[in-house]
Amino acid sequence: MSERQLTILYDAVHRGELSSLGLAHVGDAVFELLVRTRLCQQELTAERLHKRTVELVRASSQAAAARGIQDALTPQEQDVFRRARNTKAHRVPHGATPGDYALATALEALFGSLYLDGRGDRVAELFNLCWEHLPAAADHPAQM
Template identity: 60%
Template sequence: MNDYLHFTMDDADIGRLSSLALAHVGDCVYELLTRGRLVTGGLTTARNLHSHTVALVRASAQYEAAQKILPMLTEEESDVFRRARNTKVHGVPKAASKAEYAYATALEALFGWLYLKGRYERINALYDVIAQPEA
């Protein structure tokens, strides 16, 4: 039976993916982490879960999340992030600046890259920093 929850790819296959393809996967990974955090954190109504999720996964929030983890990234992770941040996108949502959207795309690409490499502990370590309230 295939494991559809834990996809992994080898380095050559991952290297053939565009930054936007990595961001496509990472968007889902990041939202799943956020939704799980909210559900296990005590939010129970669909309305509360949805509004809090949207607030945490929008480009401006992902920009802030990226700022928290950038100093922690390895050289390889920084390369993935930088490449995705510099990717040309065809549109930016009205609610986000071009810079916020670029960083959000880069954050999602990083999470997608880590997921496809099977680096779940690293995903958790980075997301744990993101989830910490501001001091």
């Protein structure tokens, strides 16, 4: 992506033109990349890396993480989180509850918003908090 394209995207984010679902789409990739990076610090087989990643990025795990970090969010972050949580999902994935899916979408939108705002420091800070609340990560406390 060129610098000009990134500038256009950043400007769209700041004008509020990117929907909550658009932010969640970006945030999904950011969150999964962070999980994968964290897991690669452990000595796991490729199969185990994949299974652990799937466990940690599913809606129920992300919802648990979202519940755990809500008190640490700034008012602006709470607004992004709330708008995304209240967005009507067109389809809830098999195995996810609507409530968990809404919280997972909110968490992903928050990560997408922070990433697109260039707030990598805050992304890392919130991810470390999320890691403490991810059910399947409790026995793997490595910090980024």
